[in-house]
Amino acid sequence: MAKNTYKSNTFKKGEKEKKSTKLNFQWNFLKDRRLQLAFGFFLLTASIFLFTAFVSYLFTGKADMSVLQSVSETGIKASGSEMDNWLGLLGAQSAYYFIFKWFGLAAFLIPPFLFLAGYRITFDKVIFSIKSAFTFMLFFLFWFSLLLGFMVFESGKITAFSFLCGGIGYELAVLFNSLFGWGTYLVLILSLLIFIVFYFDVTSLLFFHSKTANDEQVGDENEKVSFSEEKSEDEIDQAVTSTKKQEDVVEDDESFDEASTWTVAEQKPKKAQPQEELTMEVENTLENKVVQEEPPQKEEKPEMEVEESDFDEKLGKKVENYDPTLDLSSYKYPTLDLLADHDSGKVKVTQEELEANKDKILETLTNFKIKIQSIKATIGPTVTLYEIVPEAGVKISKIKNLEDDIALSLAALGIRIIAPIPGKGTIGIEVPNKNREMVSMKSVLATDKFLKSDKELPIIMGKTISNDVFIADLAKMPHLLMAGATGQGKSVGLNVMLASLIYKKHPSQLKFVLVDPKKVELTLFNKLERHFLAMLPGTEEPIITDTKKVVNTLNSLCIEMDNRYDLLKDAGCRNLKEYNNKFISRKLNPEKGHKFLPYIVLVIDELADLMMTAGKEVETPIARLAQLARAIGIHLIIATQRPSVNVITGIIKANFPARLSFRVTSKIDSRTILDTGGSEQLVGMGDMLLSQGSDLIRLQCPFIDTPEIDEVVEYIGNQRGYERAYQLPEFSGDDDDSKVGEVDLSERDALFDEAAKLIVLHQQGSTSLIQRKLKLGYNRAGRLIDQLEAAGIVGSFEGSKAREVLIPDEYSLEQLLTNIDKNH
Numbered sequence: 024m025a026k027n028t029y030k031s032n033t034f035k036k037g038e039k040e041k042k043s044t045k046l047n048f049q050w051n052f053l054k055d056r057r058l059q060l061a062f063g064f065f066l067l068t069a070s071i072f073l074f075t076a077f078v079s080y081l082f083t084g085k086a087d088m089s090v091l092q093s094v095s096e097t098g099i100k101a102s103g104s105e106m107d108n109w110l111g112l113l114g115a116q117s118a119y120y121f122i123f124k125w126f127g128l129a130a131f132l133i134p135p136f137l138f139l140a141g142y143r144i145t146f147d148k149v150i151f152s153i154k155s156a157f158t159f160m161l162f163f164l165f166w167f168s169l170l171l172g173f174m175v176f177e178s179g180k181i182t183a184f185s186f187l188c189g190g191i192g193y194e195l196a197v198l199f200n201s202l203f204g205w206g207t208y209l210v211l212i213l214s215l216l217i218f219i220v221f222y223f224d225v226t227s228l229l230f231f232h233s234k235t236a237n238d239e240q241v242g243d244e245n246e247k248v249s250f251s252e253e254k255s256e257d258e259i260d261q262a263v264t265s266t267k268k269q270e271d272v273v274e275d276d277e278s279f280d281e282a283s284t285w286t287v288a289e290q291k292p293k294k295a296q297p298q299e300e301l302t303m304e305v306e307n308t309l310e311n312k313v314v315q316e317e318p319p320q321k322e323e324k325p326e327m328e329v330e331e332s333d334f335d336e337k338l339g340k341k342v343e344n345y346d347p348t349l350d351l352s353s354y355k356y357p358t359l360d361l362l363a364d365h366d367s368g369k370v371k372v373t374q375e376e377l378e379a380n381k382d383k384i385l386e387t388l389t390n391f392k393i394k395i396q397s398i399k400a401t402i403g404p405t406v407t408l409y410e411i412v413p414e415a416g417v418k419i420s421k422i423k424n425l426e427d428d429i430a431l432s433l434a435a436l437g438i439r440i441i442a443p444i445p446g447k448g449t450i451g452i453e454v455p456n457k458n459r460e461m462v463s464m465k466s467v468l469a470t471d472k473f474l475k476s477d478k479e480l481p482i483i484m485g486k487t488i489s490n491d492v493f494i495a496d497l498a499k500m501p502h503l504l505m506a507g508a509t510g511q512g513k514s515v516g517l518n519v520m521l522a523s524l525i526y527k528k529h530p531s532q533l534k535f536v537l538v539d540p541k542k543v544e545l546t547l548f549n550k551l552e553r554h555f556l557a558m559l560p561g562t563e564e565p566i567i568t569d570t571k572k573v574v575n576t577l578n579s580l581c582i583e584m585d586n587r588y589d590l591l592k593d594a595g596c597r598n599l600k601e602y603n604n605k606f607i608s609r610k611l612n613p614e615k616g617h618k619f620l621p622y623i624v625l626v627i628d629e630l631a632d633l634m635m636t637a638g639k640e641v642e643t644p645i646a647r648l649a650q651l652a653r654a655i656g657i658h659l660i661i662a663t664q665r666p667s668v669n670v671i672t673g674i675i676k677a678n679f680p681a682r683l684s685f686r687v688t689s690k691i692d693s694r695t696i697l698d699t700g701g702s703e704q705l706v707g708m709g710d711m712l713l714s715q716g717s718d719l720i721r722l723q724c725p726f727i728d729t730p731e732i733d734e735v736v737e738y739i740g741n742q743r744g745y746e747r748a749y750q751l752p753e754f755s756g757d758d759d760d761s762k763v764g765e766v767d768l769s770e771r772d773a774l775f776d777e778a779a780k781l782i783v784l785h786q787q788g789s790t791s792l793i794q795r796k797l798k799l800g801y802n803r804a805g806r807l808i809d810q811l812e813a814a815g816i817v818g819s820f821e822g823s824k825a826r827e828v829l830i831p832d833e834y835s836l837e838q839l840l841t842n843i844d845k846n847h
Contacts (some may be wrong), residue, residue, distance in 0.1 A: 059144055073117060074134035076110045080118030083107035084186070087115045127189030136160045156221070165255035166211065168192030168626075169199065170600065173207050176200060194600075267423040271526025344607045347531040347619040351554075354742060357526055361734040362465035363438055365726055371458035372402045380433060380454055384409060387432045391425060393417055403488035404460040404723040405710050406437070408792045410449040418743030419443060422450055445718070452723065453488070455706045462486050462709075464519060464727035468526055476527070479600065480622060482521040484683075486715060487720035493722055497524075497624065497660070500681040502652035506666035506696040512709035513662055514544050516685070516724050517628060518732055520660060521548065524624065525735065530554040534749045536576060536625045540632040547732045553744030557623060560753050577644035578800035579754040580625060580657060584648065585798055586752065587620060587655035599656035621749070622656045630663040631670045642672060649678030666696040682714045684769045685724075754800050766813040769847040774799070776840060778807045779816050783836045788817035788826030814843055 080087075086107045094102045099112060110116035121130040139156050143149055172192030175185045189194070199207040219225060237275065346355070379398050388395060394414045401408040423442045430438035433454060441451035467473065467483050472492050479498035487493050497503065497520075507513035524533055535558040539545040545566050548556070552565040559572070559579055567573050587599070594611055596602040599620055602611075610618035625648070627633065633641045649659060661679070663670050666687060684702035687693050693702040697714045705711065709724035772778070778793050785792060788811070793804040808826070811817045816839070818827035830836045 063141045063145030070134040070137035076114035076118045079109040124190045126168045127187045129164045132160045136579045170197045172196030348529045357735045365463040383432045406453045408488045409452045454495045462725045464725045482520040485724040502659040504679035504682045505662040511685035511707045533622045538567045540625040544628045550736045550740030552748045557749035574640045577749040582752040598654045625659045627661045631665040666692045685711045786828045
């Protein structure tokens with residue numbers, strides 16, 4: 024019998040699912056965005072149509088009345104031609120029914136509601152709650168109609184304005200008069216008050232707030248504390264401490280409850296469990312915790328199973344958000360007086376120089392029979408931009424080809440022609456200034472544009488030709504590739520970017536991983552180890568100079584990236600900003616591994632040296648980080664003085680949309696870094712071109728000297744910092760000199776047992792399996808495979824095939840591991 028019953032239920036369940044699927048299929052067309060847009064535009068148009076028709080009816084309704092009543096006799100065309108309503112016959116009929124027949128003046132509430140609904144559907148934005156607007160409209164349609172109808176009924180005479188109550192309003196007035204007489208006004212007032220109470224929730228007003236027993240108890244206790252001179256200070260401190268304990272318990276419990284609810288929503292347990300039972304278990308657990316933490320001296324324990332708002336009202340204090348800066352609450356940001364004033368900031372281009380350059384440009388163009396309509400100059404710190412408007416019929420290519428001729432006439436290096444200027448109908452000629460302005464770092468940091476910047480990772484790039492400070496957001500770039508010949512300002516540019524971030528961010532919000540193969544450029548930042556630097560565990564030097572350690576660090580950052588993605592997945596967040604905001608608002612449980620994650624900026628000062636010595640070992644993790652690390656807050660700044668194709672490979676170049684070039688030695692190098700020429704024409708000393716997609720911007724990098732960096736770093740380094748640098752995940756690379764087959768099982772990897780169990784469980788002797796499951800780099804996973812081979816767990820190397828697993832089950836593995844422990 025049980026078997027037959029089961030079959031019957033299964034059939035019915037399947038039949039219901041088929042019907043449900045069929046219904047879903049039939050109604051799926053309502054999700055079509057095109058249909059939604061069409062309906063939204065219809066509602067917007069209808070709202071405007073009705074409103075116009077209603078307004079017109081107030082002036083033309085009386086004249087149109089006789090025509091409307093004879094439409095059936097005279098016909099639509101003839102009647103429409105006689106209508107005075109602004110929207111013709113349809114507008115007159117709509118207004119006639121809505122105003123005269125139905126709701127009177129209250130009908131004017133309908134067009135705004137239709138407009139709100141249409142706006143919501145079309146633009147997916149909410150001006151006002153549709154549900155609330157519909158409730159408001161529906162109530163006042165009848166309430167206002169009844170009010171006007173009763174006023175017309177009580178007047179006892181019909182006037183030209185009697186139609187404003189509408190037919191429904193007048194009929195309701197007759198009905199209510201027979202029921203309540205003059206009491207109809209009382210019914211109207213009562214219904215309005217009830218509507219206001221429920222619609223606007225006036226209970227939150229102070230004079231409507233009821234004083235509960237708990238409020239009275241708190242008040243009595245406050246009076247006792249305030250006026251009792253016999254209470255000791257120790258007893259008061261004890262009461263305050265117990266209250267704080269209750270706050271901490273509730274905060275922990277709330278985060279635990281939310282984390283539990285998330286787990287239930289996202290993960291499918293193997294055994295089904297009713298949602299109600301699971302929720303009850305969590306609540307009971309929380310209740311037990313609270314009961315244990317409550318102070319014993321109170322006779323009446325307040326209920327703690329309340330929502331956050333109730334808890335706040337009882338304690339008189341809201342739960343505070345987590346503050347990541349509290350660990351270094353005494354940290355002081357570096358001040359501007361640590362930097363030097365290198366220049367007055369005044370433009371040193373004279374009027375004579377401008378006139379002379381203008382005349383030479385015009386003379387050169389005239390010699391080649393090119394006429395122009397106008398010319399104007401924009402003075403920048405390094406170059407002056409002359410914008411010319413050619414006469415009609417002049418080919419732009421003719422002017423572009425005169426770049427060398429104009430440079431010859433001006434006797435200047437670094438002439439660059441922009442034909443045409445993007446977004447303008449002009450052609451630009453950039454001419455270097457004879458007396459350049461030095462842009463100091465201090466003057467740029469002091470601007471409101473930087474001080475009030477709301478960017479996540481603001482880095483100062485420099486000043487534009489129009490003397491505007493250009494600040495980029497590294498978080499949106501999301502990585503930066505730099506190039507420039509020796510002595511053109513590349514190292515100064517790196518120092519400017521690092522200083523920008525240091526001046527803007529707290530040590531808890533930002534960490535640097537500094538790679539300096541040249542060993543002399545970034546050593547200035549050594550003293551920031553316990554504030555801003557991140558490093559591998561067991562590493563002595565915070566600035567990474569050894570190539571092997573660079574490879575390990577890059578692979579460690581890949582592990583950090585994977586770990587962060589796991590945290591974001593568990594938290595249901597798409598990027599680091601959402602995750603940190605969720606953690607700060609205490610919606611993530613630290614007991615489940617969640618923590619505040621700082622941004623990590625990887626800076627490599629010379630990529631060419633690494634590519635020569637390590638090649639693919641460096642290129643592969645850099646490419647992985649460039650492709651995937653943006654969302655989890657790891658950003659790269661990579662610099663090189665040799666932008667050749669064997670250094671900036673296609674894989675690296677494809678993942679760095681933002682590129683910066685100082686002066687380079689050849690046009691080929693310019694094309695390699697920027698995909699276009701121009702950087703070979705720069706004049707050096709911080710003159711640079713920034714490419715972001717299709718935009719190419721010429722900038723003058725600010726100057727910050729080595730003593731200034733020393734002052735800033737010294738100021739921060741002398742403050743109290745963390746116990747150690749930010750620890751990256753452990754990664755053991757191929758640092759030893761052991762050969763294949765020379766494996767000492769007494770020096771097994773810390774993850775040897777875990778790797779052995781993984782291999783036996785999956786019956787697959789694969790290095791990639793260990794990499795993927797244990798989140799290790801290739802070198803360490805390969806060394807683990809060698810150790811497993813030496814222990815007799817996997818067979819020998821067989822080319823592209825996976826190694827044979829020699830242990831059949833976990834019981835045999837446990838015996839083998841026990842013997843290995845005894846012998847080694």
